Amino acid sequence: MQNTYDVIVTGAGAAGLAAAVEAARAGASVLVLEKNHVPGRKILSTGAGKCNFSNASVTPARYHPPAAAFLKKTFAALPPAGVTAFFEGLGLLWVKEADGRLFPRSMRAQDVVGALSNELAFRGGRIQTLTEVTALTPGGGGFSVEACKVAPQWEKKAGRGEKFLLGARRVVLAAGGPCYPQIGGSASGAALLRALGHAVSALVPVIAPLRSGETFLKELDGVRAPVALRLMLDGEPLAESAGELLFTAYGVSGPAVLDLSRAAVTAMKDYKVYLEADFFPELTEKKLYALLEKRAALFAGRPLRHFACGLLNEKLIKAAALRCGLGWDAPIGPGLDGLAAMLKAFPVSVKGSLGFEDAMVTAGGCSLAEIDPATFASRLVPGLYVAGELLDLDGDSGGYNLHLAWTSGILAGRAAAKE
Numbered sequence: 001m002q003n004t005y006d007v008i009v010t011g012a013g014a015a016g017l018a019a020a021v022e023a024a025r026a027g028a029s030v031l032v033l034e035k036n037h038v039p040g041r042k043i044l045s046t047g048a049g050k051c052n053f054s055n056a057s058v059t060p061a062r063y064h065p066p067a068a069a070f071l072k073k074t075f076a077a078l079p080p081a082g083v084t085a086f087f088e089g090l091g092l093l094w095v096k097e098a099d100g101r102l103f104p105r106s107m108r109a110q111d112v113v114g115a116l117s118n119e120l121a122f123r124g125g126r127i128q129t130l131t132e133v134t135a136l137t138p139g140g141g142g143f144s145v146e147a148c149k150v151a152p153q154w155e156k157k158a159g160r161g162e163k164f165l166l167g168a169r170r171v172v173l174a175a176g177g178p179c180y181p182q183i184g185g186s187a188s189g190a191a192l193l194r195a196l197g198h199a200v201s202a203l204v205p206v207i208a209p210l211r212s213g214e215t216f217l218k219e220l221d222g223v224r225a226p227v228a229l230r231l232m233l234d235g236e237p238l239a240e241s242a243g244e245l246l247f248t249a250y251g252v253s254g255p256a257v258l259d260l261s262r263a264a265v266t267a268m269k270d271y272k273v274y275l276e277a278d279f280f281p282e283l284t285e286k287k288l289y290a291l292l293e294k295r296a297a298l299f300a301g302r303p304l305r306h307f308a309c310g311l312l313n314e315k316l317i318k319a320a321a322l323r324c325g326l327g328w329d330a331p332i333g334p335g336l337d338g339l340a341a342m343l344k345a346f347p348v349s350v351k352g353s354l355g356f357e358d359a360m361v362t363a364g365g366c367s368l369a370e371i372d373p374a375t376f377a378s379r380l381v382p383g384l385y386v387a388g389e390l391l392d393l394d395g396d397s398g399g400y401n402l403h404l405a406w407t408s409g410i411l412a413g414r415a416a417a418k419e
């Protein structure tokens, strides 16, 4: 077949670009097919445009469902420090934040995509954008790759181009998951895998804002606060996080919520769960009550809203006070013990998570039993490699998902070029 490459990579995302760079460095002819109009579109949106590309504490325990045996072999083949070394080799300076999250020193996700794309071009690899892979057919010691030209996402009415075929000795499938379809997320990789006979478990949105039916949310829409957050079941914490909590009209979001969302989504299948926000994590309830009492003496005879100003975001303390039955305009009186308890454990019911449109990561995907953990080669289809979010493996928030995408992509690209 004309137009045959050593390696065709499906998807110019994090895993696909890393695979393409490593395969091209090893001397393979490499073509990356990407349906978006630019490579690395999702990378550009990560870490709010700053790209939290890894974490200093990567361990198998950070990944779900538990896959310690699989990841032990993966991290033996490419230890976590191999990922930072990979980026240093691309010329990217990086920094570690106090909580262990790694970012490019420039704090620009664009530099991560740029460093990968520049290296790929320098090594002779090509990226063909606005091209969607529609079928992968093994045969003749390689693959026939069926693809078609597609219009950019904003041209909603444009049709697809004619289908055409390319040849590949090896294929790296790195098409990601369906999260954020507005920037290219799609389940097409899962469909390609199923068509090749791979077992793909149900795709579920995780690391997502949570929905709640609370009426007070209308008043709190847009309010942010640093909190300690607990996911509760029957009065017992199931999981805890700390960081910013963002109230929205539909529910809650922000890093503290995203950290708990996977546990919430999983527990919600069987139990009724709720969140408890602690707005004063640095104080015990007793100390907070003492602080409120002291403040009440200072504001004696004055309305609660005067007492509240400067204590916490006014909308938050008003919501907490109303939930304790305290009048906002009434003079401060008894009930401050209840207010202290409410500010230490402000309950928010959880009704579900937002869907793929707002979720950052997909759980579920290609069965790990069918993948070699050191090369990411398919155990079912010779010459096929599967990398990134398409695998049935998702990480905690904090750089772990991108770390897995780079790791699996690097190992797959190296192995595909060698085979």
Ligand SMILES: Cc1cc2nc3c(=O)[nH]c(=O)nc-3n(C[C@H](O)[C@H](O)[C@H](O)COP(=O)(O)OP(=O)(O)OC[C@H]3O[C@@H](n4cnc5c(N)ncnc54)[C@H](O)[C@@H]3O)c2cc1C
Residues within 6 Å of the ligand: 010, 011, 012, 013, 014, 015, 016, 033, 034, 035, 036, 040, 041, 042, 043, 045, 046, 047, 048, 051, 052, 053, 054, 131, 132, 133, 134, 174, 175, 176, 177, 179, 180, 183, 184, 185, 186, 188, 189, 359, 360, 361, 387, 388, 389, 390, 398, 399, 400, 401, 402, 403, 405
């Ligand atoms: C808003 C947001 C913020 C995030 N922030 C972080 C963060 O800071 N740190 C972190 O670790 N993780 C973060 N994540 C998660 C992280 O971005 C993903 O886990 C990671 O990008 C997965 O890499 P991937 O290569 O598997 O998939 P992707 O990066 O999604 O790449 C897949 C590519 O394949 C293309 N594609 C799909 N199907 C086809 C097809 N049939 N033909 C051709 N091309 C196709 C897609 O257009 C896409 O470009 C964030 C996610 C989102 C949505």
